Amino acid sequence: MSRYLKENYQALEEYTPGEQPKDGEYIKLNTNESPFPPAPSVVEALKGEDVEKLRLYSDPTMSVLKGKLANLYGVKDENIYLSNGSDDILNFAFMAFGQDGAVFPEITYGFYSVFAELHGIGYECVPLREDFTVDYKDYLKRDKLVVIANPNAPTGDMRPLWEIEEIIKSNPDNVVVIDEAYVDFGGESAYPLIDKYDNLLVVRTFSKSRCMAGARLGYAIASKGIISDLEKLKYSTNPYNINRLTATLGEATVDAEEYYQEKCKEIMSVREYTKERLEAMGFLVLSSKANFLFAKHNKINGEKLYLELKARHILVRHFTNDKIKNFNRITIGTKEQMDKLLEATQEILKGETI
Numbered sequence: 001m002s003r004y005l006k007e008n009y010q011a012l013e014e015y016t017p018g019e020q021p022k023d024g025e026y027i028k029l030n031t032n033e034s035p036f037p038p039a040p041s042v043v044e045a046l047k048g049e050d051v052e053k054l055r056l057y058s059d060p061t062m063s064v065l066k067g068k069l070a071n072l073y074g075v076k077d078e079n080i081y082l083s084n085g086s087d088d089i090l091n092f093a094f095m096a097f098g099q100d101g102a103v104f105p106e107i108t109y110g111f112y113s114v115f116a117e118l119h120g121i122g123y124e125c126v127p128l129r130e131d132f133t134v135d136y137k138d139y140l141k142r143d144k145l146v147v148i149a150n151p152n153a154p155t156g157d158m159r160p161l162w163e164i165e166e167i168i169k170s171n172p173d174n175v176v177v178i179d180e181a182y183v184d185f186g187g188e189s190a191y192p193l194i195d196k197y198d199n200l201l202v203v204r205t206f207s208k209s210r211c212m213a214g215a216r217l218g219y220a221i222a223s224k225g226i227i228s229d230l231e232k233l234k235y236s237t238n239p240y241n242i243n244r245l246t247a248t249l250g251e252a253t254v255d256a257e258e259y260y261q262e263k264c265k266e267i268m269s270v271r272e273y274t275k276e277r278l279e280a281m282g283f284l285v286l287s288s289k290a291n292f293l294f295a296k297h298n299k300i301n302g303e304k305l306y307l308e309l310k311a312r313h314i315l316v317r318h319f320t321n322d323k324i325k326n327f328n329r330i331t332i333g334t335k336e337q338m339d340k341l342l343e344a345t346q347e348i349l350k351g352e353t354i
């Protein structure tokens with residue numbers, strides 16, 4: 001740290017991203033990326049892109065991509081905001097709507113508390129229920145910015161839409177953010193409620209179900225008012241927040257909706273297969289509507305399993321937080337990758353004495 005850093009940033013604890021090894025020798029099941037490539041038509045679209053045009057700025061209104069997304073979801077262009085990954089939207093949400101403080105689950109996406117700290121927002125972390133699910137009653141009439149990942153991470157728990165609606169309805173004077181990074185793997189989206197509730201901000205990403213984590217593309221669906229607030233912050237920080245290549249990829253991705261639906265189905269079926277196999281080995285596996293499983297085994301502690309798998313070139317995500325330190329979050333890869341994980345896990349467990 002230099003002596004020039006503003007005092008209020010000095011104690012900031014930054015978010016720790018999952019490991020991204022440079023060599024290709026790992027089966028990567030640690031950051032919830034897709035094991036599948038983007039659709040062939042998306043790859044083609046990039047080939048057709050005129051690199052010479054990179055000398056020009058991208059379109060700050062992103063009107064083409066906005067139009068395609070609005071059409072896909074049956075909303076208006078004015079209800080869509082596009083950003084460089086969805087983390088940017090979450091950051092803006094805390095920056096713009098956190099004046100009364102924020103509330104979110106204790107076990108959830110680690111970035112929420114970082115954004116709250118970054119913007120000097122007081123926040124409350126509500127414990128999950130015993131079974132690691134979110135109790136919607138904890139978020140009623142809070143008069144604060146409410147942030148819920150649905151499905152939640154790293155647990156995979158999905159709350160039904162009626163519970164989400166109760167939360168939105170009971171906090172009319174504050175924004176309720178529903179982070180739907182994993183909604184395409186069997187969740188139920190809240191976006192159809194934007195016409196009914198002007199305080200609802202739905203946040204989505206192309207990083208997981210759209211196989212494009214490296215391109216950095218996220219979007220929000222919300223009332224016209226909330227979208228214009230986000231646009232105001234964008235035009236006050238980085239008007240060209242999406243580059244030309246990513247915009248092209250995004251457009252082709254929306255056009256290839258069927259391909260992605262297909263891949264999501266495949267992930268969901270491999271998820272259920274992996275869950276059954278892990279349970280047969282004695283794991284406790286939380287029910288998940290995301291592209292990962294959260295699992296623990298009483299014969300081996302979470303960190304040891306993570307390290308043993310890593311030694312066998314399989315990366316999963318381990319968190320050190322006391323309440324979940326015996327779990328690992330395992331991203332769903334291809335069936336072949338999961339079979340390798342299961343085989344390695346079986347072998348590791350054999351070496352453990354009770």
Ligand SMILES: *Cc1c(COP(=O)(O)O)cnc(C)c1O
Nearest residue numbers: 085086087109149181205207218
């Ligand atoms: C991955 C993830 C995001 C962020 O994704 P981006 O790559 O920034 O779009 C947001 N929320 C949750 C819960 C996530 O797991």
